[in-house]
Every structure is written in C-alpha cells, then in structure tokens.
Amino acid sequence: MMKKISIFFLALILMFSIAGCGAESDPQTSGQADRVESETDTEPTDTTGADETELTYDADTEVVTNDKEPADEAGVFDLEQGTVLLNSGYEMPILGIGCFRLSQEEAENSVYWALRDGYRLIDTARIYGNEVGVGRGIQKAIDEGFVTREEIFVTTKMWTDDYDEGAAAIDASLDRLGLDYIDLMILHHSQPENDVEAYQAMEQAVADGKLRSIGLSNYYEPEDFDRLVNATTIVPALIQNETHPYHQSMGMKVHIAQYGTVMESWFPLGGRGNTQTLFNDNTISSIAEAHGKTSAQVILRWHLQAGNIAIPGSSNEAHIQENFEIFDFELSEEEMQRMTDIDKDQRFAGY
Numbered sequence: 001m002m003k004k005i006s007i008f009f010l011a012l013i014l015m016f017s018i019a020g021c022g023a024e025s026d027p028q029t030s031g032q033a034d035r036v037e038s039e040t041d042t043e044p045t046d047t048t049g050a051d052e053t054e055l056t057y058d059a060d061t062e063v064v065t066n067d068k069e070p071a072d073e074a075g076v077f078d079l080e081q082g083t084v085l086l087n088s089g090y091e092m093p094i095l096g097i098g099c100f101r102l103s104q105e106e107a108e109n110s111v112y113w114a115l116r117d118g119y120r121l122i123d124t125a126r127i128y129g130n131e132v133g134v135g136r137g138i139q140k141a142i143d144e145g146f147v148t149r150e151e152i153f154v155t156t157k158m159w160t161d162d163y164d165e166g167a168a169a170i171d172a173s174l175d176r177l178g179l180d181y182i183d184l185m186i187l188h189h190s191q192p193e194n195d196v197e198a199y200q201a202m203e204q205a206v207a208d209g210k211l212r213s214i215g216l217s218n219y220y221e222p223e224d225f226d227r228l229v230n231a232t233t234i235v236p237a238l239i240q241n242e243t244h245p246y247h248q249s250m251g252m253k254v255h256i257a258q259y260g261t262v263m264e265s266w267f268p269l270g271g272r273g274n275t276q277t278l279f280n281d282n283t284i285s286s287i288a289e290a291h292g293k294t295s296a297q298v299i300l301r302w303h304l305q306a307g308n309i310a311i312p313g314s315s316n317e318a319h320i321q322e323n324f325e326i327f328d329f330e331l332s333e334e335e336m337q338r339m340t341d342i343d344k345d346q347r348f349a350g351y
C-alpha cells in the first residue's frame, strides 16, 4: 500500500489538513537582505503559464526538455526503491547525507561512510566550504567499489554572491567536486534582484550537460516561486526549505505539487542545537517506542511517507548508519495523522 505515494494524492491530503488545522502564519526574517517575509500556508493558486507549454520526454537521455507541466509520474515517491521521479525525468534518492557545518575532512568521512552504508544522495553547497571534501569522499567510495558515479546523486547550491556570475560558479563547483556533471544544482536563496539570471545560467548548464536537474532553496512564498517559474523555462525539480515536524511546509507543498516539483527538507531533524526538542516531543518519542526505533528514525520515516526528501546532516558514523535504517518499518495512517497534528508552523532558523 505504501509503495507509491502520488504527489497528487498528497496535495489532496494536505489541502484537507490545512483546512483542518487553520495554521496561522509567522513573519520570517530573511538573513539574505534583511527582508521581512511572512510564511503563509495558502490554498494552491492558478499559475499563469501552467497550461501553456507542452512537456516532451526524451527516452534516450531521460531528460524532460520542458516546460510548465509535470510528467504524469513526476513527484511519485517509491518507498521500496527509496527514490522519486523528478519532473526533469531523473530519478532521485529520497534519503541522503547533508553536509552543512562539516569541515572538508568531516565531509569526506561522512560522505564515504554514507555511500558505504547504502546512501546514494549527497547534499552540499559552495558556501559550506566542503565541496572538495565531498568530492574526495565520493572518489574514495568509488575507488573501493562501493558505488559508481552513475549510481549516486550529488547536489550542490549556488551561493547568492555568485548569482551575477552563474556560469563561472557552476564550473567552479564542478571543479571542486571533481565531477564532470552535477545531478542537481539549486539556487541557495531567493534574491529577486538577480536570481532569474542565475537560474538562466543553470538552464544553460543543463543544455551543456553540466547539470542534470535544477531547483531552488529558501523560497517560502508561492508568489516568489511563481515569479521565478514565470520568468524561466525549466520548472524547478525541487525546493529545499526548512521542513520538519514543527514546520511541515504544507502550503508550499500543495503549491509546488502543481508543477510536479517536490519538497526537500533541510533541518529534517530540527538542525544542530534543536534536535532534542523534536526527539523529546511526546508524540514522536511515543511512536518511536512503539516501533522500537529512535526518534530520529521516526522523524526521517515520517519525512519520506509525507513526501519529503530528507538529508539529515551528521559527522557521526553511528548516526549516519542509524539514519539509513528506516526502510524496515512503516508509520500507520493514525501515526501519520498524529505527526501532522504536531505542526506548529515554527522554524528553528532565522533565514
């Protein structure tokens, strides 16, 4: 029953959930340009352009060559395979290792341990300063025969300072990672003054074979997402936003599902310094006890069943292994509802 969750279904469920919980929105401060934005859970809105272009699918390259409508299966989570089909036509693992706040050496180790333990998704960013370490960890795992390049999915992000020089930023990330293509590159933050130009540089890099899929991070308003989509050609494959049991991002998930765009959760466990708040939540810890799992495992399993790609960060070998052991149990519908009910529309980060 849990084998496949269609985003369409998810959208319906989420719309009912939103109607039921009536969450208020909180003002959020963007650390990027001192903008004060309000995070709203809104009903999906009609999006200009959504019906205007046709999607074509190239079976040879597995690349969807455009445009505003998702492929029928886009956004479908396969919990047995641990993958989701992106609207770009590429399959992406739904559980990965996050590398925020890891040194070069820690990133190398974490990526190596993760690939050895079965992970196939890695998330880093230019601003983390560890792309070289990530590349070394990948190479070590390949050299030792745990994986091939084709089996893994590498994500990095373009930092806001680089938006005016997007093409050079992409080449620099490729160089630091030691790769000849990147599976997914995303813009790190919304920055209306020049994020369209940066996104267009990523579109050109898709055409050049340097990037396979492209997406966004830290776009919290449907209108902001639409601004970018309406000015560009390739629909974002995903949005990476702060998403966890206390900030379930329901409104944005419903909105982006119209495009077959999926949600990827940063701070999936609440982020460094906040994890105990979630781990000790009564609902989460009681569900964990019932399954003989840890709170971290229950939260990560919830992400996947809720249709969120999760990239827990860790420099701890045992935690990395623990976080991957979530494919041998399932949360019931009742448990998923209890998790839905603890949403507080509360972010832990201020950006």
Ligand SMILES: NC(=O)c1ccc[n+]([C@@H]2O[C@H](COP(=O)([O-])OP(=O)(O)OC[C@H]3O[C@@H](n4cnc5c(N)ncnc54)[C@H](OP(=O)(O)O)[C@@H]3O)[C@@H](O)[C@H]2O)c1
Pocket: 097, 098, 099, 100, 101, 123, 124, 188, 217, 218, 240, 241, 265, 266, 267, 268, 269, 270, 271, 272, 273, 275, 296, 297, 311, 312, 313, 314, 315, 316, 319, 320, 322, 323
């Ligand atoms: N796009 C963005 O703006 C943005 C922002 C933040 C993060 N991210 C991405 O999202 C990833 C995830 O976010 P995050 O790493 O900041 O936060 P997180 O994954 O929510 O939490 C990381 C914290 O959880 C701990 N942890 C991990 N597994 C654990 C386990 N099984 N038991 C107990 N503690 C555990 C880690 O400590 P140990 O090291 O001791 O395991 C670390 O302190 C990042 O690594 C990064 O790739 C993106």
